[in-house]
Amino acid sequence: MTKMICPNCKGNGFTRNSFEAENHELQCKTCHSQGEVSGDEFFPQTYEDKNWLGKASLTYYHGPCLDHTLFRKLRIIL
Numbered sequence: 001m002t003k004m005i006c007p008n009c010k011g012n013g014f015t016r017n018s019f020e021a022e023n024h025e026l027q028c029k030t031c032h033s034q035g036e037v038s039g040d041e042f043f044p045q046t047y048e049d050k051n052w053l054g055k056a057s058l059t060y061y062h063g064p065c066l067d068h069t070l071f072r073k074l075r076i077i078l
């Protein structure tokens with residue numbers, strides 16, 4: 001089975017949320033704190049792309065997890 005680095009936590013297993021100047025570490029729900037997601041499963045994802053005007057726009061993609069080092073602001077939506 002193929003494993004991909006979880007794009008939401010970058011493989012850390014948790015995400016940092018800034019809330020009222022305090023930093024909270026939250027368990028990553030996307031990968032259940034594993035830091036990896038299945039490369040064989042399909043996920044709804046968004047990433048930032050540039051349109052023909054050179055403006056950043058959010059692109060929606062549904063399929064196997066993309067490589068977060070190649071796609072800007074890649075997120076799995078759950």
Ligand SMILES: [Zn+2]
Nearest residue numbers: 006009028031
């Ligand atoms: Zn994760």
